[in-house]
Amino acid sequence: MTLLPGLFFAVISGLIGLSASTELRRADYTATCQEIATAVSSASKVYYNGSPQYTEDNEHWASSSSQTSACSFEPANAQDVGIALQLLAKDQTPFAVKSGGHSANPGFSSTPGVQIALFSFSEVVYDSNAQTATIGIGLIWDDVYSKLEQYGVTVVGAKTTGVGIGGIVLGGGYSYLSNQYGLSVDNVVAFELVMPNGTVANITNSSNPDLFYGLRGGFNNFGIVTTVTMKTYAQSQVWGGLITYTADQWDAVNTAIANYVSTVTDPKACLYSTTDYASGVTVILTILFYDAPTYPDGIFDELLAIPHSVEDISTRAYLDLIQTLPANASSGLRAMFHWVPIEQFTSSMLQMVKNQTLFYGEQLSQSSGVLISYDLVPLLPSIYSHSDTPAAFPSLRDSGQGYSFIEVYYGWTDPNDDEVMLQVGAESAAYMKQFAVDAGQDVANALLYPNCAPPGTALTDMYGDAASTLHSIRSAVDPGNVMGLTGGWRF
Numbered sequence: 001m002t003l004l005p006g007l008f009f010a011v012i013s014g015l016i017g018l019s020a021s022t023e024l025r026r027a028d029y030t031a032t033c034q035e036i037a038t039a040v041s042s043a044s045k046v047y048y049n050g051s052p053q054y055t056e057d058n059e060h061w062a063s064s065s066s067q068t069s070a071c072s073f074e075p076a077n078a079q080d081v082g083i084a085l086q087l088l089a090k091d092q093t094p095f096a097v098k099s100g101g102h103s104a105n106p107g108f109s110s111t112p113g114v115q116i117a118l119f120s121f122s123e124v125v126y127d128s129n130a131q132t133a134t135i136g137i138g139l140i141w142d143d144v145y146s147k148l149e150q151y152g153v154t155v156v157g158a159k160t161t162g163v164g165i166g167g168i169v170l171g172g173g174y175s176y177l178s179n180q181y182g183l184s185v186d187n188v189v190a191f192e193l194v195m196p197n198g199t200v201a202n203i204t205n206s207s208n209p210d211l212f213y214g215l216r217g218g219f220n221n222f223g224i225v226t227t228v229t230m231k232t233y234a235q236s237q238v239w240g241g242l243i244t245y246t247a248d249q250w251d252a253v254n255t256a257i258a259n260y261v262s263t264v265t266d267p268k269a270c271l272y273s274t275t276d277y278a279s280g281v282t283v284i285l286t287i288l289f290y291d292a293p294t295y296p297d298g299i300f301d302e303l304l305a306i307p308h309s310v311e312d313i314s315t316r317a318y319l320d321l322i323q324t325l326p327a328n329a330s331s332g333l334r335a336m337f338h339w340v341p342i343e344q345f346t347s348s349m350l351q352m353v354k355n356q357t358l359f360y361g362e363q364l365s366q367s368s369g370v371l372i373s374y375d376l377v378p379l380l381p382s383i384y385s386h387s388d389t390p391a392a393f394p395s396l397r398d399s400g401q402g403y404s405f406i407e408v409y410y411g412w413t414d415p416n417d418d419e420v421m422l423q424v425g426a427e428s429a430a431y432m433k434q435f436a437v438d439a440g441q442d443v444a445n446a447l448l449y450p451n452c453a454p455p456g457t458a459l460t461d462m463y464g465d466a467a468s469t470l471h472s473i474r475s476a477v478d479p480g481n482v483m484g485l486t487g488g489w490r491f
Ligand SMILES: Cc1cc2nc3c(=O)[nH]c(=O)nc-3n(C[C@H](O)[C@H](O)[C@H](O)COP(=O)(O)OP(=O)(O)OC[C@H]3O[C@@H](n4cnc5c(N)ncnc54)[C@H](O)[C@@H]3O)c2cc1C
Pocket: 061, 096, 097, 098, 099, 100, 101, 102, 103, 104, 108, 109, 118, 137, 157, 158, 159, 160, 162, 163, 164, 165, 166, 167, 168, 170, 171, 172, 173, 174, 175, 219, 220, 223, 224, 225, 226, 327, 451, 452, 487, 488, 489
């Protein structure tokens, strides 16, 4: 069965002469590349296959998210982004917009057409009066935390090394600081946006409430963002880091996590526990976080007392803690994510997740599954209540209910296994959600995090009733559907 799609395509192409028209289209894409190179300022660059910049521009954390583009474009300023959008629209050439390239969904930030890479938007400007930072969208969070350290401040961004600014500030953004300050989208003050017609505007809550609402969760539906201005917070040294356990301590760790979530309500504390199954061996990698140089007695004692293999815990800079989880080590695999909302991690739920890890770890290792990971992210139910300004995601502010969650991550090598991995991930996520519902947890209608939802997820499963409002906002700013030439969630 696995050979059939290719064969099918070859037959169909031959029958209707698709290969000739595909070739024509390829040539068209290169023509657009040349038009862009001619029209933009000399600071902006177009690169072709063979150059190191082209390789970097097309690279993604997951290999299944990369494609061979006709060329890559690195705009140096917003005006040149606008010129490129107008030419892409004129030629109807597909394109992709990439910030940190961590989307695991194929085609969300990759294309056979023009790959736009935003690396040149790389400034961080701190405004100590306004207590905001204006951040270039082509950076990764590591760079931003590092640059803000000298001022003793930080922003609410990703909790893992290597992740881009773009997908986080346009998609949600769960951080170690979310219990205190909400999601990344809650902390955005302004976006510099290149609209689909090429016009550049600074979008704020007062200048354009519709777009400000849509951009916070709505990704690339409204144009291309070049900088984001975010609230900053005083940041001292933090306490914590990585502690790892072998599988023989699994039950003890589950008991300690259940005790932690049922007693700790201090918003400065955070816990992130990933369980990774690889070739029959399970390792538990847990990050302990406290937003101060020392943690109050008691909170993490039980977890620290369990025999462990690695302990990289100290009082340290925020960035230093972020970099203790070795997330770069799993880059380069094919990948999928899924997401299960949870009200509370009870002992029985943690045991259920253990069974899922072992059950699917063993099953998927028989195909090309390399890394089967079930990650626990306990959060306070108040995380969605840090902003009075509605956002596209999460759009359930009125109910005031925030969720903890389980992240499912599968990494594998064989493209022929893509379909089965997605299918099994969905089956496991559905099983876990049903388990929570059966245990009386109110998660049946909880919306999925669009940054961890797999390809094909219905818009209403992520945006609920807001999907139609978001469609209207998109139609107003993009009547010609220019952004329909790129991949991602389409309103
Ligand atoms: C190792 C790893 C760790 C992660 N850790 C976290 C975490 O701690 N917290 C969390 O919330 N999520 C996390 N995620 C999920 C993460 O939120 C998504 O992968 C996110 O989309 C990554 O953003 P990016 O800019 O790197 O990705 P990209 O693939 O570059 O972009 C993602 C989407 O946003 C669009 N986009 C990006 N920039 C722009 C722009 N300037 N204008 C318009 N559209 C744009 C792209 O077109 C694409 O559709 C993690 C993922 C991985 C793989």
